[in-house]
Amino acid sequence: MENKYWVPAIERADAVLRLIAEHPGGLRLIDLSRQTDINKSSMFSLLNTLEKLNWIRRDKDDTFRLGSALGSIAGGYFKSNDLISSFHQEASQTKVKLGETIQLAELIGSEVLYLAKEEYPGPVRLTSEPGMRLPAHSTALGKVLLADLPDERIAELFATEPFRSSTPNTISDRRSLARELNRVRELGYGEDLEEAVQGFHCIAAPIVRQGKVVSAVSCSMLKHHWEAKRSFVLTELRMLASRLSAP
CATH class of the missing domain: 3.30.450.40 (GAF domain)
Incomplete structure (x- = not known):
């Protein structure tokens, strides 16, 4: 999408969140990197930020799943x-x-x-x-x-x-x-x-x-x-x- 006000970082975060949502069992950093074509270094920073915001969570096996913050946001949408x-x-x-x-x-x-x-x-x-x-x-x-x-x-x-x-x-x-x-x-x-x-x-x-x-x-x-x-x-x-x- 061509738009001078487009924010690529948000687009990448959106792609990652949607991909994780499609895999309830969780995905590892390397899986996310391969499937989104985002290099591992950038993916690490992106996942770290999303985790600190509670948009995703990291499990003991180093897989990522959707976090509690998204549940709150979704709940607000459904209520409104x-x-x-x-x-x-x-x-x-x-x-x-x-x-x-x-x-x-x-x-x-x-x-x-x-x-x-x-x-x-x-x-x-x-x-x-x-x-x-x-x-x-x-x-x-x-x-x-x-x-x-x-x-x-x-x-x-x-x-x-x-x-x-x-x-x-x-x-x-x-x-x-x-x-x-x-x-x-x-x-x-x-x-x-x-x-x-x-x-x-x-x-x-x-x-x-x-x-x-x-x-x-x-x-x-x-x-x-x-x-x-x-x-x-x-x-x-x-x-x-x-x-x-x-x-």
Whole structure:
């Protein structure tokens, strides 16, 4: 990005933090240096600064993980987001009606960022949590959010084929993705049939504010519940999305 006010040091710190976030098991200095192309001397100084600020922590095995300061910052963001607050209030009732977990997400580039989750207690628990990212093309949430973008932007985001696959059912090429997004635009909702996680189906509906899709809500369920619950879930999910959308 060309900008005379751009601060390269912050860009490097951002790259390091994002990389550590993608590896919960931790990464060593040499791993971070190799994957970011930042030399070891600069990486040492960067990690030392981030550690002193509690943005990261160093474990006994000399691996680095995210630190407590980021948790506080994230907590402040979630508390200040009125959509997240409204989601918890509204979705807490919807999850009881459906007997399923409800999630909220937004689009960040070619990925969905999970913002909030209202979990229904059950024998099987979804692994996705607020703060996690997943490829947009493999999720119902992502399809709904991508469907609001112009074709030119979709082409930019998915320039490289094949796409990353989570299961054998994941869409892996632009032509298939274009067909699926056209279907989402026609129907007004998106589906994921074992494309993100095997054994699970998911349905998602858009949240529209000021004429633009800003986020989406979804409901995931075990595959064998799909036929019996799909219609009811879709109705309730659309009602939830409507309540969360601005008038």
